[in-house]
Amino acid sequence: MRRKPKILSFVFLMLLILSLLSGCGAVRTVSNSDDENSLQELAASEITEYEGKDLSSILDFRENSIEGPQEVAIDEYTLTIDGLVDDPMIYSYDEVLDKTHYEKVVTLYCVEGWSATILWEGIRLSDLFEDVNVQDTANTVIFHCYDGYTTSLPLQDILDKDIMIAYKMNDVVLPAERGYPFQLVAEDKLGYKWAKWIVRIELSDDSEYEGFWEQRGYSNEADVTDR
Numbered sequence: 001m002r003r004k005p006k007i008l009s010f011v012f013l014m015l016l017i018l019s020l021l022s023g024c025g026a027v028r029t030v031s032n033s034d035d036e037n038s039l040q041e042l043a044a045s046e047i048t049e050y051e052g053k054d055l056s057s058i059l060d061f062r063e064n065s066i067e068g069p070q071e072v073a074i075d076e077y078t079l080t081i082d083g084l085v086d087d088p089m090i091y092s093y094d095e096v097l098d099k100t101h102y103e104k105v106v107t108l109y110c111v112e113g114w115s116a117t118i119l120w121e122g123i124r125l126s127d128l129f130e131d132v133n134v135q136d137t138a139n140t141v142i143f144h145c146y147d148g149y150t151t152s153l154p155l156q157d158i159l160d161k162d163i164m165i166a167y168k169m170n171d172v173v174l175p176a177e178r179g180y181p182f183q184l185v186a187e188d189k190l191g192y193k194w195a196k197w198i199v200r201i202e203l204s205d206d207s208e209y210e211g212f213w214e215q216r217g218y219s220n221e222a223d224v225t226d227r
Ligand SMILES: Nc1nc2c(c(=O)[nH]1)N[C@H]1C(S)=C(S)[C@@H](COP(=O)(O)O)O[C@H]1N2
Pocket: 061, 062, 063, 064, 065, 066, 067, 109, 110, 111, 145, 146, 147, 149, 177, 178, 191, 192, 193, 194, 195, 196, 197
């Protein structure tokens, strides 16, 4: 008879521990949905149509980056252009944005079978290349990213297609998940060529260079028709 209170207080203690544990779980869930909420809120200010074309949303991408979304501190951020150039440059975010802005609707196709059609706003690489004086032997452009990811494109493709690095999509500044501050708009190339969180652009004469997914068996040409 006298043990009953002990059992009750034991049960009470267990319930307390359980509710505390589930409370922690609740806190985690809330912070996750906070991230989702901010992306949702951003999506509310996206444009959904441009010159009669229906656009996808920043929510239509499947986040599958090699190290997850990267949080780049913009005050410390620099973009380096070096390699086979006469005048290597290190730009701040604002210095890149001082260049002429261009807009274009381009579709990204991922090898995983989804795609997203977005109005991209960015800077042409050719405008940045004018500053650095690219040497005659350069034929390849290698993109180095904040998460250690790399990929490359032929220099001639970049010049012929006016390839740009984007800082906005559908009229909103790129969120961290989508590659803030800059994502390559690798028009006509598969998603793995669309480098996010670009920190360094290297001019090279290694036309056989293979980036992260290319080393793992994906085509270096990565033409959209290959998918
Ligand atoms: N830095 C970096 N850029 C990257 C990747 C990555 O893992 N790291 N993934 C690529 C792939 S496979 C695709 S399809 C596109 C879009 O990926 P997202 O849907 O995760 O934004 O980004 C590309 N750029």
